[in-house]
Amino acid sequence: MAEIIGVVERLWRYPVKSTGGEQLDTVQVDERGLAGDRLYAVRDGAGRLGSGKNTPRLRHMDGLLRLGSRLGHRLDGPELLDPLGRPVADPDAFLRAFLQLEDIGLAREDAHSHFDQLPVSLLTTATLDWVREAAPCTVVDERRFRPNIVVRTPPGTPPFVEDTWFGRQAATADGSGPRFALVRASERCAMSGAPQPGLPEAPEILKALLDAHDGRLDALAEVSRPGRLSVGDSLALI
Template sequence: MSITVGQLWHHPVKSMRGHPVDEVVLGPGGVIGDRAYGFVDVQTGRLVSAKHPKRYGRMLDCVARFTEPPRVDRPTPPVAVTFPDGETLTGDEQAIATRVGELLGREVRMVTSVPPGVPYEEVWPELEGFGPDDFYGALQITPGEQDEAGERVLAIPTGMAAQGTLLDLAALHVLAESTLRALAAAYPEGQWDGRRFRPNILFADDGPAPGAEYVEDGWIGCDLRIGSQARVHVVAPTPRCPMPTLAQGDLPRDPGILRAVARVNRRELGGMGQFACAGAYAEVVTPGVVRAGDEVRVTQTVAESSALASAMEMISEGLRAARSRTPAGGS
């Protein structure tokens, strides 16, 4: 099977739209500059994330670009943010925060890091077989609460497997074009554009691996050698939240996107249960420059300990314990 790097993205600001680039630099913690900036809601003290769409979904109306390519040996460059009315603010973090606050109707401050334990908010479905309070405890997250729209939201610690970053969980998110084609066949009414899923790397490939319906299934536990330098280890499928269903630039809101993924591509994540998945989470083994068009080689490898694998095992153990405490027939 032929695999190359199809598209690469920089997402400088958490939950804002990013932009395609010809190359990225992979460091130990993922793409250098990925979600380098974010915003904290002054009222709640939580990291702003469009995974709580009714409160923060308008973040996706903004586009963020670095003023110069980020590099390993340099400070993170400033960003230029273009707002829905077309105005672009460059470098002035206070002015950008003020405009974002006006857009959201909430006071926010721009940050490049948050203290350990600061959460982001997410609308998350309850799992079957045990009570939601057990689920919250297993994930070590704040119990669900109702927001002003009556939705139940969770507060999940930021960077569970990527400590010190503004990432949700893993350091790297990859996706294959053949997965988008397979999902499009299941739901042809949808616009299956890679931008919806906000990957770091979109791979161009000619089909799934033998015995796997989706190509990422065959990559779990393998290394991907990308170009002449970089090597990443694929750890787990990527569970999808409602974010790919939201309007993003010229992509319309479409709840059918997530319903289609849930219908045709549910995957077991350790002991956590089944989730609607598309793409895969990975970690960087060997840093290096990745360029569009680079050849990708899939190699079997001996399983190694990793922050992501450890975080997922911790969650799985917590869920198994929660299930064992749940009385038969109860919740």
């Protein structure tokens, strides 16, 4: 029997990896994830992707989170937004000047995925409320955790309820929308407390997560069936 877990409260897409995203009322979900999500990244001359951290695949580019991106109804290319939310006419030239790096530009995903982990992140309001209580002296906002789907859970739902979903499937309650295979949680890093427009630096958020939950937060998922997802859709475990 299907178990209702909540209602889709907000949908987020991040057209350019590691920049701010756009809120959506409805979105097509395909095998890759939310259509257009992380479809572009800032890439350097060595092929590394702009990020908040350094790895063999990622290059730390301080300031990316101060920028925004949006696709709207287009999937042929994103709009890059400056820190005041204004569209940038020449994204590559702007990025080179803003980040003070000469070898970078916007690049569409090719053979290698732009996702750090799995393609879809679900986060509950119950867990967000816990973070707000654990870090009461800072601004806690879902944008810090970059979820795709914020799920409004019923009153009394415990924090980190996402952990109980792993190994199961989530789908719209009426069966008409996409289906997600819920796998594991994200391991959070310093980006959870990094400053971005409207949100000051807040290292206490990551400390609270490390102390209480090994730094993990959300439910990461793969898409097991494509479909359209909208704000207001009820979600169920099946």
